[in-house]
Amino acid sequence: MKDEEALAMALGVNLLAAAGALTAAIHDGVLVRGFDDLRPAHGFAFARMAAGGATVTELAAHLGVTRQAAGQLVDELEAKGYAERRPHPDDARARLVVLTERGRACTRAAEQAAADAVRPWAGLLGEDRLRALTADLGRLAPGGPVRPTW
Amino acid sequence: MKDEEALAMALGVNLLAAAGALTAAIHDGVLVRGFDDLRPAHGFAFARMAAGGATVTELAAHLGVTRQAAGQLVDELEAKGYAERRPHPDDARARLVVLTERGRACTRAAEQAAADAVRPWAGLLGEDRLRALTADLGRLAPGGPVRPTW
């Protein structure tokens, strides 16, 4: 295997390991904070809805799934009290999915859990390098798939 | 949201985006090279088998799934000619799963695809920073889950 290929494979493995570890840590933290009926996938929907709500179609595009799948996910969130469907102000076909207070509380819990998970990393690399790493990553794959897959 | 939390969330999103983009690019590259009957998950099994083979139990641990699931995956790889089961030299209960020549060819294709996908990134950041990024990532989550999840 050429050196270039070895670097690429190592990068891939490390990316997946870090992404997986962070996702798992956030998920665990959210669970510990009392939200034990959600999967990581829901968090990505929350993030998309946080700013003024989103339609099912928008959520589907954001998550990289079909509209039907996104609709089922919203059904679940609605049944569990994290989100609710409201009529869309501009389009009678569409329905705006917005977070409930419980949904916003869960979002805050996720942010705290994320901070807790990342804190030891800042200790490992130093905060400067961690910020640089975050920025570099952002340049590599802007708009990459935010796909759960667990 | 506190600044610390914002950094943590941004890091998470960027990690997932980069990991997802790279995984998708490798998968596409492997597909283009003629291996169109595999999913990304299989690649992780290949990587574990590459060095002398692995048992089903080892694969299960590596992939983070049950032994039954790993066994099904091996069934599939065997049916498609990428791997084969051989008696384990030291333990008559166990069976050693090893790559066939076709499996090794696919592994090489994946390495080439990974190098192709990463090359533009080296152009973006410079090779030094890319190596530093890879090394930093490796320190963050050593032994993190190498889980497919697509």
Next chain:
DNA sequence: GCAACTTGCTCAAGTTGCTTGCCTATCAGG
């Protein structure tokens, strides 16, 4: 050297998150 437990693997059945296919309601353009 035999009984009791553990480990490696497989078969079978059930769950689930997603898909494809089809349908209605609404919008936008001529």
Next chain:
DNA sequence: CCTGATAGGCAAGCAACTTGAGCAAGTTGC
């Protein structure tokens, strides 16, 4: 108004995983 496109929901099916049970081979303790 029609015509086509878009938002969403209903239903059925699928595919990757799970839990549960069982057999063969290894390991431990007396």
